[in-house]
Amino acid sequence: MITLKINGLDVSVEKGSTLLEAARFLGFPIPTLCYMDGLSPYGACRLCVVEIGEGAKAKLVSSCTYPSEEGLKVRTASSRVLRARRMILELLLASCPQSKIIQDLAAAHGIRRQRFKQEYEDCILCGLCVRMCEEQMMGKAIGFRGRGENRSIGTPFDIKSDVCRLCGGCMYVCPACQLRCTYNEPEKAICGACANLSPPCVEKEQFNDMMCYMDPCVACEIKKDK
C-alpha cells in the first residue's frame, strides 16, 4: 500500500494504481474524456489534470497516467486545476461543438459561452477508438496517421481495412459522436450500414432504424446544413 495525501486527507491506495484510480476509489470526482475502464490510459484529453507537489514546485499532471507515489500531495480541485480544466473544455468545445459529451462536460464546469471559433472537427484525437479496436476488439484496423495538424485517425490508405470486422466499437466509444461515420462512402467507411439504405443517412425516420451507434447524430445534421 502507498500512503499519500489527496485534497488534504491522508489516504492509502494500492500499489501500482494511478492517481485517477486512487481518487475515484476514494470518491473524489475527476472528469475524463479519453479514459475508459478496460483500455490503457493514454493522457490525450488532459481533462483529468490534477495538481501535485507544493509551493513553487507544484505542477499539473494528467492523473490517468500518473502513478501513485509515497507521500505525494495531490489536489484534484484546486483553483489552478479548475482553471486549466475549464480552458481545456473550452478548447475541446471549440474544436467539436456538436459533441454531446463535451457539451455536457462544459455545462457541468460552468462554461456558458464560447470564446473561440467553432471548428466542427470530426475528431479530437483522443485515441479511444484506436485503443478500443486494438485492446478490446483485437482488431488493429484503425490507427493514427500523419502528424501535427495533419494527424488523423483512420484505416491505412483510407480504404476498408482487411482486419475490420465492422464491430462498431470505435463508434460506440467516440466522444466526438460522428467520428467514424463516413455517410454514404462505403469504400472509406468502417461501418457503411447506412449506405445500404436509400436515401442514405438523411431521412430521420430511417436513420433511427439503422445500425448506427451515433444515434442521434447531431454532427450529421450540421454537416448537412453547411
Add this chain to the structure above:
Amino acid sequence: MAANTGTQSAEDIDSKDILRILEKHTEDRGGLIAILEEIQAEYGYLPEKSLRIISDKTGRPLVDVYSIATFYRSFSLKPRGKHLIYACLGTACHVRGAPRVVEELKHQLGIEAGETTPDKEFTLETVNCLGACALGPVVVIDGHYFSKVRKSRISQLLEQARNGFGTLEIGKDKRIFPLNVNCPHCNHSLNDDTYDIDGHPSIRVTISSGRKQGWLRLSCLYGSYNFASEFDVSIDSVVSFLCPHCGVLFPSTSDCSVCAAPMVRMLVDGGGILQICSRRGCKNHILDLV
C-alpha cells in the same frame, strides 16, 4: 535522403526486391524505419504493396506500418519526381524572403508544395529548417545546397537540375582548361580525336586490372573528373596504366599522398609533368608546368 531513382513505377514492384530488403533486417521492431528507408531509396517512394508485404512478413499490423510511413516527412506514399527540391521555410529563411522563392518555384513548376510535376521531373517540398540559417534562404536540389537564393536565380537552378549537377560549366570556370598529354616513353600524343569527353578530345590510355585489360578515356580538361572505360573498375581498386601506342607501363616515381597508391606520370605537351593517382575514386593529381 537516399538517391532517388524514380525510374520504377507501381507496376514494376517486385516483391522479391522487398523480401530481399526485409531479409537484411531481422532485428526486433527497431528495423522498421530502416526497411522503409531502403524501400524508399529503391523506388523513390513507398508503394502501397510494399507496406502490405512488410506488414505480412514482419507480423506488425498494417496500421502501425502506415502510421510510421505517414509520420516522417522523408517518406512519401506518392511517386516522386526525378529531381527533389527542398525549399526551406524556417524562421530565418522566411524572414530573408523564402516565401517569394517558394512562390517562384511553384509558379515555374506549376505545382504546389508536396506535389510532383506531370512529367515526373520535379518534386517540390517545403521543409522547416535545414540547419543553415545564416545562409538563408536555402534551397536543396538533389542533395546540392544553394544558399542566399533569390527569385531571379530559380530558373537557372532548375535548368541546372535538369542537366544534372555533375557536369561542369566549361568555359565559364577559369580553373578548367584542356591539356594535351604525351606518353613519357614513346612521346606519342594520348589525346584521341575520335572520342570526346566534355566536348574535347579525350585522353586515351590502356588500363589493366587483374586479368582484364581495356581502354580508359579521361577528360582532357584539367579539373574535370569525367571519364569512360571499357570495363567497370570497382571503387578503390588500383589499376596499371599503359600507353596504347607502345604498350609500356607508365612509370611511377611517387606514391599518392592521399591513398598511397602509385602516381602515374605522363608528359604535358609543351613541357611539364602530369601525375594522377592510379586508384579508382581517388582524385589526387599533380600538375607541374615548366
